[in-house]
Each structure stands twice: as C-alpha cells, then as structure tokens.
Amino acid sequence: MEKIAIILTDYIKRNTKITKTEYEIYHYGFQVGIELLIFLISALIVSAFLGMIEECIIFLVVFIPVRSYVGGLHLKSFRMCFILSCLALFLTLESVQNLSIPIEIAFILSIMEEIIIFYVKPIKNSNRPVAEEQEKVFGKRLQYILLTLFIINSFFFIFKIYNFLLxxxxxxxxxxxxxxxxxxxxxxxxxxxxxxxxxxxxxxxQ
Incomplete structure (x- = not known):
C-alpha cells in the first residue's frame, strides 16, 4: 500500500509545487484512503457471501467513526490490521446470525455499551499527537455520534428491527x-x- 501511496504522491509532486509537510500529508492520505477502500470492498464481498449486506453497512457506519475517535488495537502492518478488521466484521455478522438474545436485552446492552464508550479515554497515538483543544472537539463529535446512534437504535427497538439493533x-x-x-x-x-x-x-x- 505504501508503494502505491508513494507513486501517487510523487506524481503530485512532479506536477505541483508542494512542501515537505504537504508531501507527508498527501502520502498519509493516499495510504489511509487505499487501505480503507480495500477493506470496504472486502467487507462488502464477505457480507454479500453471508447475505448480510445491510448489516455490513450498519457495522461500517458505526465502527469506522466511533473507533476513529475512541481508538483501539493497532498492529504493526496493514496486512495484520486488515485481517483483524475483517475478523471483527465476520464475528459481528456471525453473532447476529447465530447468537440471538431478546431484543429488550440487546437494547439495554447497547445503551450500557454507549455509556462505556462515552466515558473511556481515547487511546493516544504517538504517530498522530493531538492537542488538548482538539481532544475536546473530538469528544464533542463523539457525543453527537453516540446520540445519533442511540436515536437510530431506539427506532430499531420501537419498530422491532431486530437484526439491525443486534x-x-x-x-x-x-x-x-x-x-x-x-x-x-x-x-x-x-x-x-x-x-x-x-x-x-x-x-x-555504575
């Protein structure tokens, strides 16, 4: 992935005057974008195989924004991160299919999980240090995301859309x-x- 990101960034550098800092920003953006695109395509293929594309979309809509603000387990290589992300998706979809719990318990559990996510401190990434003011902004954004997801989940609960809530x-x-x-x-x-x-x-x- 990094080689492709370097090729794309070098192409921009040859055709546009950019600073070293801008070069690093473009390189990072291309690398993250390519990795995310590969994961999204793989996720849709896996979910299509399981016949759960709608559940996959819900997983991605929840997982990507919440985890980006809360942080999580990062591995050294893209390959390992990719495998871990695909495994997380697969386990979630398999659990929805095979690990049934009453809808009331699922709803209460989701509320408890949102509270935990809201109160845990984000994991600081040494590669991407964040200023204190930015942390407050990210905290506010996480609040809005969690509130939106609570409203959506409440809708699923009221109208008994079990698989999506689960x-x-x-x-x-x-x-x-x-x-x-x-x-x-x-x-x-x-x-x-x-x-x-x-x-x-x-x-x-000594």
Whole structure:
C-alpha cells in the first residue's frame, strides 16, 4: 500500500509545487484512503457471501467513526490490521446470525455499551499527537455520534428491527474489546520504555 501511496504522491509532486509537510500529508492520505477502500470492498464481498449486506453497512457506519475517535488495537502492518478488521466484521455478522438474545436485552446492552464508550479515554497515538483543544472537539463529535446512534437504535427497538439493533449492539462490543486491547498494548509498550530507561540509567551510573 505504501508503494502505491508513494507513486501517487510523487506524481503530485512532479506536477505541483508542494512542501515537505504537504508531501507527508498527501502520502498519509493516499495510504489511509487505499487501505480503507480495500477493506470496504472486502467487507462488502464477505457480507454479500453471508447475505448480510445491510448489516455490513450498519457495522461500517458505526465502527469506522466511533473507533476513529475512541481508538483501539493497532498492529504493526496493514496486512495484520486488515485481517483483524475483517475478523471483527465476520464475528459481528456471525453473532447476529447465530447468537440471538431478546431484543429488550440487546437494547439495554447497547445503551450500557454507549455509556462505556462515552466515558473511556481515547487511546493516544504517538504517530498522530493531538492537542488538548482538539481532544475536546473530538469528544464533542463523539457525543453527537453516540446520540445519533442511540436515536437510530431506539427506532430499531420501537419498530422491532431486530437484526439491525443486534448489529449495532455487537459492533459496540467489538469496539470496546478493541479499545481495551489497545490500552493493554499501549501499557505494555510504556512499561518496556520505562524498563529500558531504568536499565540505561543504571548502566551509566555504575
């Protein structure tokens, strides 16, 4: 993916005067865009195979914006992230098909999950540091997204659209699992950095 992003960015560079910072922005944008496009196409193929395209669209509408603000488990390579994302989609759709729970419980569970998502602190990405003011803006956007999803889910509950409600509920579950998985990975990384610094400190003070 990175090679394609570099080719596209170099093409823009040859035809337009851009700064180094703009080059990096274009490169990052192309890379993320290509990766997202590949995932979307794969998701639609998987959902079409399962006969659950509508549920897949709901999954994507919930998963992509909420996870982008809350954060989650990030792996080192696109291939591993891609596999993990496809697995998350597959597990959600399979759960909707085979793991039935009463609609009232599903609705209450979705509300509890939204509360958890609202109160958890976003995972900070060292590659994309965010200022405190931006964090507040992102927090407000997350509130609006969660409120909108609550209204949509309430509509599904009132009109007994079971599969769609269940899709949102299980998607929230995946987001929460991914978030806390990311928290654990970040904590492990920080602990390694602390141990490394302590070792270096002891080494130089011997």
């Amino acid at each position: 899709t949102i509920t299980y998607t929230f579950s995946i987001i929460i699992i991914s978030h806390f998985g990311g928290k654990v990975k970040t904590a492990q990384k920080e602990n390694k950095c602390i141990k490394k610094k302590m070792f270096q400190y002891k080494y130089w003070n």
